[in-house]
Amino acid sequence: MKILFSLYAMGRMEFVWGEDCLEFKPERWISDRGTIKHEPSYKFFAFNAGPRTCLGKEVSFTQMKAVLATIIHNYNVRVVEGHPVVPNASIILYMKHGLKVRVANRWI
Structure with missing residues (x-):
């Protein structure tokens, strides 16, 4: 079975990114300490994830x-x-x- 994901849709899904998923908020990627916040590769699928990462x-x-x-x-x-x-x-x-x-x- 082949599955096609819409990267556009995944980047705007409320259950993945939260209620403010449609807002441009660069601070969502920065922790309280000012460092870059880690997000799992499976949430940002453009480079694939797991053992098949680009x-x-x-x-x-x-x-x-x-x-x-x-x-x-x-x-x-x-x-x-x-x-x-x-x-x-x-x-x-x-x-x-x-x-x-x-x-x-x-x-x-």
């Missing part, structure tokens, strides 16, 4: 953190007003209309 998971997380830290440090990034932010329902999750943003150099 081999590149840690490398991709490290790269993502380095790129985001550089962007946040050097630029102001704002979503273009009125742009529809809608995910495309597919196996690979991406934005239906892209994500249009305005990027301004923070240091000019």
Whole structure:
């Protein structure tokens, strides 16, 4: 039997993430001591879990953190007003209309 999971739906399920599952709350990933809070791999299924976890998971997380830290440090990034932010329902999750943003150099 084959089962297909919707990563989009799993990321918004109240019984998995709680009553505030639809709210953008970065603090949900930070503990009271200010450290990163561990969440089981089975709750974030994009890299699979258990013995079949993606081999590149840690490398991709490290790269993502380095790129985001550089962007946040050097630029102001704002979503273009009125742009529809809608995910495309597919196996690979991406934005239906892209994500249009305005990027301004923070240091000019």
